[in-house]
Amino acid sequence: MNQTINKLKEIALNVRKDILISTCRANSGHPGGSLSATDIMVCLYFSKMRHNSKKPNDPNRDRFVLSKGHAAPALYSCLARSGYFPIKELETLRQLGSRLQGHPERTKLPGVEASTGPLGQGLSFANGVALAGKIDGGDYKVYCMIGDGESQEGMIWEAAMTSGHYKLDNLCVILDHNRLQIDGNVKDVKNIEPVKDKFSAFNFNVIEIDGHNYKEILEALEEADKVKGKPTIIIANTIKGKGVKIMENKVEWHGKACKSEELGGLCEGVC
């Protein structure tokens, strides 16, 4: 396992640099929530999920739905580094004519499962994909990453009720719990706690982990496979801006790119 983790950590360093570079080139975008989600997405794309960039529409592939669509820079980097499109294309993020839209669009880029960005909607979509899997007897898994601020959307709870009601054990939700949103601390803006209890009450199997600890992430993803008869949610405690010191736990880096002159130094300091 340690060897795998070392390999994954190395990929994550590159993903974090990609996030800084692509948002810097775009002079906009959302580095903070991309960086908090990076370690989990790296574990999914480079270890856990069954997928093949040469066959992006393979009906048996595992699916990842990024409900918090503003973390697109992290998703794009994982897709590019999985071979869905050239890594160089990451630098076209948010520019006119680019396939890398500000928020992911499934019609534009191979590997993007769902168009997301308007918050709260991805979990319903993921439920639909999971239901289709149930109808067809498919053995694929659906992963859906939601945000903590996003969980203020009522639709998340409509959808959570659906996941529980239809016993979607082929669905694994991951909450990127970085505790910050645009207007400040989630607990001050509108508290979502006790979020663990809420999902338990919605008939989820709930696992809480450190969302930057690879062993915990990988073990939680394994556990999610074993639980039958209910969906699983992994509450991943994360740090907004993780891995870029000046951005860590700083709300102002939610939707702001670094300046060109800062880029070199920040990339060097990525950890």
Add this chain to the structure above:
Amino acid sequence: MERHANPRNLVVCVRGFAKMEKKPEATRDGFGKGIVEAGKNKDVVVLDADLAESTRSIKFQEKYPERFFDMGIAEMDMVGTAAGLAASGKIPFACSFAVFATGRAYGAMRLAAISELNVKIVGSHAGVGTGEDGATHQSIDDISLARTLPGMTVIQPCDSLETEKAVLALVRHKGPAYLRTTRSKLPILTKDSEDFVIGKGKVMNEGKDITIIATGALVHIAMDAAEELKKENISARVINIHTIKPIDQSIVLKAAKETKGIVTAEDHNVIGGLGSAVAEVLAENYPAPIKRLGIEDQFGQSGKPDELYQKYGLTKEEIIKASKAITGGARK
């Protein structure tokens, strides 16, 4: 109370236009029949938000329970889930009252349209014809909401038979669509032998003085108005626009060129619905006199459907008045 204002009474008043072999039915009943037929295609799945009996999706549920999902009273979640099913190769029909299927689910509907997904949204109980439930339940804005979304097809059939065919056409059609059905019973105006082609209007009555372009229940009232106008020597063409988007431009422009003007009629706000769609076609291509009849930018209220049609001017008399205002009275 003018007896013929009620679409239900049209059973009586359209004699001469339609053979009455078939029993009058609401277009939602046509949806129920069509969706059961559509269910032969195993990719078709149906979702409802606790209104399966009212929307008639229950007919599908009875036949194909394993492909029916009650989403509870959560329309946005329903349409979002439908998008995920569509992305997985299913052809989902997501049903509720028109006012909820569009308004309550608008964000999900918009995202499905952005995603170019094969999501079919079905809104029953459309317009003030919904009656006693009042303004909160009378969708007069749903066509407008659906029509403004890029890539969204918008369909409102005029009778149950046409609705059955519309459902089957929607199964074959790729892309997001909104199907609008109504609660009140209507006579069957269309024929078994007629094809339903998305985007093609239908001339229901030939005429050369004035054209009445109508959709849904108003097609029946337009036919009734044409019969009355004929008595006054005014020849009224009646066009049934079942596909409001993409609208059949050629049938509209042909009518504008061949008759003196156009009256549109719909159970929807005059802003954003059929009247707007026709006016847009005319304004940019062949400006011609037009009068839009519909709900005059106001909300409805509780009442019987026929009382409401009278109150809001969705009557044969209003169509006749508007037609004469354009033709300048009887043809010489």
